[in-house]
Amino acid sequence: MSKSFVTRIGLETGKNFDFRTGNNKMHEYKKVKREITELELVAITCNSCGTRHVITDFFDKNKFHDFSVEGGYGSTCPGDMKTMSFTLCCDCLNDITSKFKVSATSTNTDGFD
Secondary structure: OOHHHHHHHOOOOOOOEEOOOOEEOOOOOOOOOOOOOOOOOOEEEOOOOOOEEEOOOHHHHHHEEEEEEEOOOOOOOOOOOOEEEEEEEHHHHHHHHHOOOOOOOOOOOOOOO
């Protein structure tokens, strides 16, 4: 911001802006305490084997992987302009990928080699 703009709106002197409350002459704020409801993941089911796993800690989610496959124009799998989403447990994912004729690529995602 230019110095003349800051002076013109009174930020430099605090004339038009109260830094404690965040109020200025045109905008008034008040603190509001709200109770919010959030969705919490409680269980995950594998689409392949049907295993349902109750989530008890942060690491339980890492035992399952979500996939989404988008079909383009003329696609037969999952269908013309359709999306298929599914979840696999680690056992089913390993079972499927172990049958690949050409291995899937694997990269390290934590930033370390």
